[in-house]
Amino acid sequence: MLEPQSRAALTELLKPPTGFELAHAVGTTFTLDLASALAVPLSFASHRLSAQNDTLGVLDAIRRAADRIDVFAQAGELSMGTRSDLVAFLEPMIHPVALRRGLFHPKVWFLEYQAGERTTYRFLCASRNLTADRSWDVIVRLDGQPASEHDAPPAREANQPLVELLRRLPHLAVNPLSAARQARIDALAERCETVTWERPEPMKAVSFHVFGVPGSSEPDLHGKRALIVSPFVSDEGLRMLRSRVRTDTHLVSRAESLERLQPASLDTKLSTYVLDEAATYSGDDEDVDGTRAIVPPGERLAGLHAKAVVVDRFDGAHVFLGSANATDAGWQSNVEVMVEFVGPVGKVGVEATLDALGDLKEAYHPSGGREPDAKEEAERKLESFVRGLASARFSVRVFPGCPHALRVWADETGASTLARQADTYSVRWHLLTRPDLGSSTFGSAESDAVLLPEIPLADITPFVVLVARDTLGNERKTIVLARLLDDVDTRRDAIIARQLTDRAAFIRLLTLLLELSGGWQPSSTGAGGAGFFGAGGLEDATGVFEALVRAVGDGHRGLSDARRIIDYLRHHDETAVLPDGFDELWDQVWSAHLELTGGRE
Incomplete structure (x- = not known):
């Protein structure tokens, strides 16, 4: 467990077993890069691309899988790397999420594959977002089968947290899902109730913890010693995770996170580490065509993004892997998912895991007590403002013509958010497809919406880029997915024709x-x-x-x-x-x- 030599690419883990094809996939992520999301349908394609720049092959893979994939992401955390017309084909499968409290932070995949009458399942739980980030992450893969009649009751009890999350996802989306998509997700949740999951060696038990949804409960973290791996850590979160640990705790984090801990948190029972910058991994032996690799040739894994907690107990080592940082928000207010394994202390316990990390870690002795500077605090507030603005519903209506015209507006929530913060933040926006077409105002109803004339058919899009700036000059961008009203049937044909x-x-x-x-x-x-x-x-x-x-x-x-x-x-x-x-x-x-x-x- 947590051995840096044991690497896997997300796209390979999504790939169906031999002889099977994708029936349905539901994924979640905190941050979402639309360009990275294009690689997901490639994982399910029955053919391999002849070249990494095979635009039409990518297009075909997306078209085949679009009605079988749903991806939920935190509103205000959508971005776009390399620009591509093909993101238009992602529109039906992307669902921004807004919560009343906390953040939407899980990174899981529910996968169902079919081969004739046979059905198999896979569950992935990761610390990795759906972006091009090159940090060190962890991921859990569990393969499963429909339970027998005898095994169905215990499977239903074990899977209840996951099923509850799956059923709840459509109700968290900013824009309502179509009735057909919601019905498919509900049906998948029902089938997942009675899946039995294979346990990876040498684990003897597996269970699931979903935070931030009704009925969620705090895991039991008592034990003799603990190891915490988390890029972000807070005093309250660390105190909570250590409160029932009798002896030593080892903490692997980022230097800046450790320095922000109060000195009182850095007691003699806590050993702290960071990643050794010299111990990064170069992916020269891997290829990147969207189907096989996370690390492009010549690039290196650097920085910590993995989240894990290992607690040694009398009944074995309890290993928690998933999305929750060692913060009070991570374990108490965000929506998060952690998978708990129980295995032999000698193989997956604290000392065994520290040994497996080897030279990747190095001891670090923080002074603690560093307060965020004014710029960091301003950036944090700007991020919060952008997420709040992106939680509103935006609309784009198409007016036919040659070329077409668009009206763009925000609902009352978005308009009031802008009005309340007008003295602190300015916002401009533009179409994702046309950075030159946008405005610095939003109407709060269609009657006072901004009109954009002369839009070619292939440039019509519900993706709108928001750019917010504070009085200090800090800037933050995000992409919102608007409702597209009166869409043109041949719009995607025009995009294909352009290729x-x-x-x-x-x-x-x-x-x-x-x-x-x-x-x-x-x-x-x-x-x-x-x-x-x-x-x-x-x-x-x-x-x-x-x-x-x-x-x-x-x-x-x-x-x-x-x-x-x-x-x-x-x-x-x-x-x-x-x-x-x-x-x-x-x-x-x-x-x-x-x-x-x-x-x-």
Whole structure:
């Protein structure tokens, strides 16, 4: 346990077992980077990308999985790394969360996979957010199966905290989920009630603790000695975690967190450590294509983000892993998840874990008592203001035209938040797709909403970037997901069309759509375009003709999806990316499809 040599990438842990495919995934995170979130659907893709910059492959993976993935994140903590048009396809699966008290801080995944009539489950509990952060983290993976009739009652009792969290998630979202999504999550929660989880060696017991939801209870932390690993620590949180530890406590944290502890907390029974900056890990032997790695080549893991508590007791070592920092908020007011294992003290206890950390840690002797400076305090207040503002509901209405226009406004909660803090904070905003289009005001109703004219169809988006600034010049950005009213049916088709820069790109897209329909399996030479259609036309049409014919009447959506994109290209005079002779071939194929399906698409 907690051995730095035992590394795993989140995308690999999400990947279905051999022979299975994703049925449903529900994830939670505190901070969410939309660019990082694009990698999640790739974990469930049945095919591997030919290159890490395979935009159309990423697009196809997202489209296939979008209706089976839900991700909940703290409102005010959404960001965007590398800009990508493809985040438009994440819109249905992203759900910002706002709490009346505390923060939404769990990092878990509920995963259900299917292979025919067989179903299997996986639960991940991590300290890692869904971002590109390169810190040291911990993650728990538990694989499970539907319980037998005999094992169902104890499974239901053990899983109750997780099931309660899963059922509660839709009700925490800023924007209401669709009835279909909420029903799917409720159904998944019901099935998860009676899952039995495999225990990793050498653990003899596993249980779950969910903080900040009705019915949650504080774990039993009494024992002889303890080890606490936490990047953030407070005096009250440390006191609570140590209150029932009879002898020594070891604390691994960040230097700045240790220095903020009061000297009274740094007694002789507490040993403190930080990570040795020289003992970072370089990921030169790993690849990064969104499917296999967390650490890009040449980059290094640095900084502590893991959260763990190990307590030695007479019945074994109790190991708590998950999202809660060693703070009073982490264990008393936030929504958090910790998994508790019980295992042999000699293998997973305090001393064994310290030995496993080895040279990664080094002793640190803080003086304590350092107070946050004025800038840090101002930044903390700014963060709180932004989260409060992002907890409001924003709306974007589309007005048809060529190009279109948008009206953008906030609800009364957002407007009043801005009004109350107008002397302290200024806010400007813009569309995620168009940093040049925005305003410094929000209407509190549609009647006084800001109007943005001349928006190309592919630039319409419900993602709005808020930029808040305080009187000291500190600035903080976040992204809110607005309600998109009167959306245009072909908006995502326009985004796809924008990715089709040449004929090879169109062929690549058609290849992926036919894979989806089961109509064609790519050869080693066919995916790139030349050799599938030939260099520019239909000189070598046998492969594509057979692929399209196989897809006719097959009952899947691949051919219908292809038709929608082709119709969009034709309607908007963007047919230059279609190979020569393709129009005639396509019309014949689609006519045959309609005939075989009785006119049903």
